[in-house]
Amino acid sequence: MTAQDWIQIVLVAFLIGGAAPFVGHYLAWVFESPRIAPERLIHRLIGTDPDKGMDWREYAGALLLSNGIFFAAGFVLLWAQRILPLNPRHLSAMSPEVTFNTAASFVTNTNWQAYVGESQLSNFSQMVPITFLMFVGANTGMAALIAIIRGFVRSGTQSLGNYWDDFFRFFVRAFLPACVVMATVLVWQGVPQTLATSVVAHPLEGGTQTLILGPVASIEAVKNLGTNGGGFYNANAAHPFENPTPFTNTLELLGMLTFTASLPFLFGRLSRRPRQGWALFAAIMILFGLGFGAIEISEKAKNPLFASAGIAQATTPFLDGGNTEGKEMRLGITQTSLFSNTTIAATTGAVDAAMDSMNPLALMVAFSHMWLNEEPGGKGVGFAGLLKEVVLAIFIAGLMVGRTPEFLGKKLEAREVKLAALSLIVTPFLVLLLTALGVTASFGTSSMDNPGPHGFEEVLYAYSSGNANNGSAMAGLNAATPFYADSIGIEMLLSRYLPMLPLLALAGALIRKRIHPDTAGTLPTDTPLFVGLLVGFMLLVGLLTFFPALMLGPILEQLSMMHGVSF
């Protein structure tokens, strides 16, 4: 590790830790203060009554209805690309299964891309259906989280708030302004923002090269701030037009964390327990930091296979030492590791390097982040998922202090445990069952790029990414086949709404509970001991669930690599 590496790490850590509390408190203001004029105008225009309280069923109903409409609109607009404007290249519609996959992918905040953006989508498709779904997908997650938090902190009511009210508060006062600012900065850094479709370049080696252009900066902003991850270009943030400089690289990774890392502080503010916010932030950052550390160490380590092939791995002023395969030299290993850890942990899924070329241990981190999906996880839903882990961890540990377990003064009983457990089991079911199908059926294995454990990882990664609504791909796997496009499409929809509904129901159950004052016998949930317990619980349950998959994938590959065997 060089001094430069350390400066980058400390700078990022400092920026996250410094900004997150402020953003969290700002968000608390957004949701608790009176509505402002543009919000009132929107509600008058679309005819919603933002003052009508909704119980969890009504809230979930409104959420599903709106997402159904968003999905249908996105699908139709993508499907009709050929006859819609801003399509000078006369690009035709994608195949039905890829169109379905794309609409599902973007409405669920996954941004799995089974298509190649620059060659298959018109500027209209990029600007309207894609960008629209990126906004509403992230916004939905945020609204769901606010409702879920209210279940934990409110009492004496059935109302989790109003879905439309929450939706537009966040959009008008936080999401949209942040995107405008970020897009502007990206344009200043050289990211294109134009309606032109291409430019012809004359490279040094002669000849000509046609470069595809479009409204890249705006997509880039919402892609990161909304933890969406779907890039304009197929190469995503490894493309110099999406991510031209180390500055934009840092800005984009901070963008992914701007809202997600601030959510514990929003929680601390809404629950009137600031220490609780810090404790949850600490749990997230421990897992985030462990992940980054493991990736960094793994990627900086010397690969014995490279050594025998005579590939230079030593650190020089011009070359970072370690596994530089598949990485952008202008970013280097530490920037790449930071970016990769963030994009996976925050379920953005934007990539600035080839995941396929990462060392197995780094992949193991990527898998772990996607399975836990809560450090900090996607916009809103990641933190909501963390609350479910908190409920389960407290339930087991709380018993060990000799009281009916309680969190924020609310007793956790059969119904709460049932709903949290229901939300927990979705990930193992979807990921393991679909991977089992993918690695046994011929229509699954035929898409693999590599044999052996690496091929296994490609399939596992695809379904883990779909399940986590992450959207990053390991590459290698050909996911544009009907089998993968459909199965991942369905998986993204299921994994988005199946865990969310029990959590809304959990909020509905909790909000009816009385808040019980703390006593000396109450388990404090804002101490380092509790943070350790939570992290330990998440790692233990995650490890136990996916140990066989990890063993047959990255662990086997790592051990084989150490023995000099490749697949």
Added chain:
Amino acid sequence: MKKKTPEFSRSLILRALKQSLVMLNPLGLIKNPVMFIVEVGSVLTAGFTVWELASHTGAVFFTGFISFWLWATIIFANFSEALAELQGKAQAESLRATRAETMARLVVGDDIRTVRGSSLKKWDVFVLSAGETVPTDGEIVEGVASIDESAITGESAPVIREAGGDRSGVTGGTRILAGDIKVAVTSNPGETFLDRMIGLVEGAKRKKSPNEIALSILLIGLTLIFLVVVVTLPAFSSYAKTPVSPTVLIALLVCLIPTTIAGLLPAIGIAGIDRAFGANVIAKSGKAVEVAGDIDLLLLDKTGTITFGNRQAVQLLPAAGLSQETLAQATRLASLHDTTPEGKSALALAEGMLPTLPKVEEIAPVPFSPDTRMSGADTPEGAFRKGSDDAIESFIGRPLPQDVRHAVTGIGQSGGTPLIVVRDKEVLGVIHLKDVIKPGLQERFARLRKMGVETVMVTGDNPLTAQAIAREAGLDDFFAQAKPEDKMALIKKEQDKGRLVAMSGDGTNDAPSLAQADVALAMNSGTQAAKEAGNMVDLDSDPTKIIEVVEIGKQLLITRGALTTFSVANDVAKYFAILPAIFVVSFPSLEVLNVMKLATPETAVTSAIIFNALIIPALIPLALKGVAYRPIGASALLRRNLLIYGLGGIIVPFVGIKLIDMILVFMLTHVR
């Protein structure tokens, strides 16, 4: 009988073993889904064994051995439940034995007929005289008796039970020492508290408590996760070109699902009820014991609970200008017909101060009434009354004289109770009554405070007196000048704040509060109304027993949490035993994951399954005895239990599986 210790006699263990075989019936076992899955695995592997024997294929010995240990796992789990159940029944039956074959003299109209005690029905009335044994639970409707309750409570000192008061209950099996009473039967045969208690521990009638249900749901959730892990493994292994035998998959599944806690869960709940019973408390439901662990506030009556029932008069303080003798005279007249212990002690004190005790002819006693809160007597010399300062003030309609008020304050601050004596609204002086606090209470209240339970004393005394006693006894708070209905209001107020309230009581006027409280311990000596309203009955009639019940409730929850943590943490080692065993043949580099260096894949899988089975009987004593509760604060307690059951749960199976593997290798080499 007092403090029954768990008995593990040989006959009890044999009966439990027999019972655990009966419990293999899948119809009963399906109530415990985790163990039901183990049974399905046992049947399947048994089937494989038979098929392999018949077709001469496969590793018959290995399959049979695994099947044997799977069956053992279920039997061990059943055994723990049967043992807890039989232990509770044995305790109850030893109590019931005391009341067997008792004859009762039933009142039928004007006749008295002798019938068998067991044939008595609710509302039947029977009579009892000295020397007779009470045939069944009832309430005295007429008369007073001295009763030996040692058969139930182990306490040899006789107690007085009488009609009308708050101590009118009699219990089957106790013996009348003196007196004649008429008793109304309060329950039908088979519905006494003892019968209910037996029902609580018996499998068929037992209802799961709320926390037990919640934990069962979590265990089912974990089981579903591991089910999908194991179901998908053949697909992964076929991709890795490594076939896995169904026997090994079943073994892996059984190792991963939380069998330890699922197997011991029923026993833990029953043992909690057994432990309460061991402390002579009969819980009416498992929930009641569980809720006791959650209590935030404990309401305690001052009299009889914190202090000994009778206050002693220790001093007479005459008002300014009056002699000691005048006050003593008045005290004597006001107390002559007072039968309360306080009245008697005031009388004794006054008479000791008087040179002569003239006979009192014309006297009309005025008994204590809850409305005026005064008692006394009307005599030709005037109307004498005594009562608390505020009762007297409202009686005389003006404040007490300065010097008397001063004396009252002084007594109150010292923790005593002042009793003002008046003649025709003229204040004569003050009787100083002193409360005697029961020994050992301070430490118990300090312990409760560390548990997070606030103690509040309820008393009819004035605030100053209450404060002094509360301070001396080490209570957190007090509620002074309380009328019976105030207690109810206090409970409701605290419950509205979200707190759980416990109390003990014996009187009929306690019944509404007992019904309102979350945990209500009724005294066995109390009225039937109180016993019906409470959710526990203390056979010793000791109001402070509720503290022990709180600890038993906490122990119950801790034991569940600790064994769940242990059970889940165990899975790490089991993975390290079984997964390398499955895949090491195809991928030799995975040998590094065989951290326990287990001899062969077969011994690895077998060792894990044997460990998984044996850990259940190894933990039965802990499940029955309960994990000790220490009032060291929630965080310290969690840290301690996490270290023991979490970290311990990760380490212990590594050691255990390795040991079993070594024994297996030893046996295999020597058998060959």
